[in-house]
Amino acid sequence: MDNHEKTFAETVETKKDVEIPFRTYFPNGYSEGGEEHPLLLFLHGAGERGSDLKRLAATGLPKHIEDGLDIPFVTVCPQCPENDWWDPIALKALFENVVTMYNVDKSRLYLSGLSMGGSGTWQLANILYEKLAAIAPVCPPFGFVNPVNFKDLPVWCFHGAMDSVIPVSDSVKMVRLLRSGGCNVKFTVYPDADHDSWTDTYTNPALYDWFLEHTNNDR
Numbered sequence: 001m002d003n004h005e006k007t008f009a010e011t012v013e014t015k016k017d018v019e020i021p022f023r024t025y026f027p028n029g030y031s032e033g034g035e036e037h038p039l040l041l042f043l044h045g046a047g048e049r050g051s052d053l054k055r056l057a058a059t060g061l062p063k064h065i066e067d068g069l070d071i072p073f074v075t076v077c078p079q080c081p082e083n084d085w086w087d088p089i090a091l092k093a094l095f096e097n098v099v100t101m102y103n104v105d106k107s108r109l110y111l112s113g114l115s116m117g118g119s120g121t122w123q124l125a126n127i128l129y130e131k132l133a134a135i136a137p138v139c140p141p142f143g144f145v146n147p148v149n150f151k152d153l154p155v156w157c158f159h160g161a162m163d164s165v166i167p168v169s170d171s172v173k174m175v176r177l178l179r180s181g182g183c184n185v186k187f188t189v190y191p192d193a194d195h196d197s198w199t200d201t202y203t204n205p206a207l208y209d210w211f212l213e214h215t216n217n218d219r
Contacts, residue, residue, distance in 0.1 A: 004024055005021065005023050005024075005053050006021070016087075016089070016090070018090040020078045020090060020094050021053055022053075022079065022094070022098075023053050023056055023062065023076075023077045024075065024076050024102070025062070025074070025077070026074055027070075027074065028072075030074065031103070032103050036105040037074050037103065037104055038072065038104065038105055038108035038109070038110060038133075038212065039076065039099065039102065040075045040076070040111070040112065040211070041076050041078075041095055041098075041109075041110070041112075041124075042060065042117070043078070043080075043112070043118075043124075044056055044059075044077065044080070044116075045059070045060065046115060046116040047059065048060075049079070049080045049081060049082050049083070049084065050082045051079070051081070051082065053079055055079070056079060059114075059198070060114050060117075060198050060202060061198075064202050072208075073208070073211075074104050076098050076102075078094055085119075086113075086123065088124045088127055091120065091123075091124045095109075095128065095131075106216070107215040108133050108211075108214075108215050108216075109131055109216070110132065110135065110211045111124060111125060111128075112136040112138065113137060113138065114138040114198040114201075115138070115140070115141075115165070115195065115198075118139055118140025119137075119140050121135055121136075122137060122140060122143030122145055123143060125149075126143070126145040126146060126149055126150075127149075129152075131216070132216075133214045133215050133218075134155070134210070134214040135153065135154070135155055136156045136158065137157050137158070137171075138157075138201050138202075139159050139160060139163055139165075139166055139195055140157070140166070140170065140171060140174070141166050141170050142170040142174050147177050147178050147180055147182075149181075150178045150181060151181050151182040151183055153183065154184070154186075154210075154214045155183055155185045156185075156186040156187075156188070156207070156210060157171050157175055158197050159197055160189070160190045160194050160197040161189050162191075162193060163195050163197070164194060165194075166195065168189060171187065171189075186210075188201075
């Protein structure tokens, strides 16, 4: 896959100046004037924070793409600053920018993240639920969201039963909360996995097939 690196800089709606470096991976056959492709925004965990985009390839989806995973998405991977946390307002601004920057199908916009990025996935989906086609948080902590916002948003949550960093009970409670709002959540628990539930998730073709089953036109 081809890739390039850019930095998004803007004063967001909270009046905060943000700079978010990101790496974008392009699927085979991508061109600005050609067929529109689905977009997948990936949010890394705490270990990949910093100002060196090479750190993104240490784990998770970017690692597998670098290792040869071939998926038909324009995959955008931002980097959170060192000692900071994902800011949903800043991510919203980045998301809206890249949707116009690249040749993507606006009915097929997807979101996933692991650990701290799973938390960012909950938070961003809570404000972008009308634009997203589906989301897949991986080993996320519990998120304080409005379950009604997820009523029509397809969700597939993943967690390791032996997770000693973020207990699987966080996802159990989150799934219960979303279902109380009418969301039809898929929930996969890996019985032998600790915190690394992302390797089995991001190397599984079923995840990407599931994403592509859903569009905003379905709602």
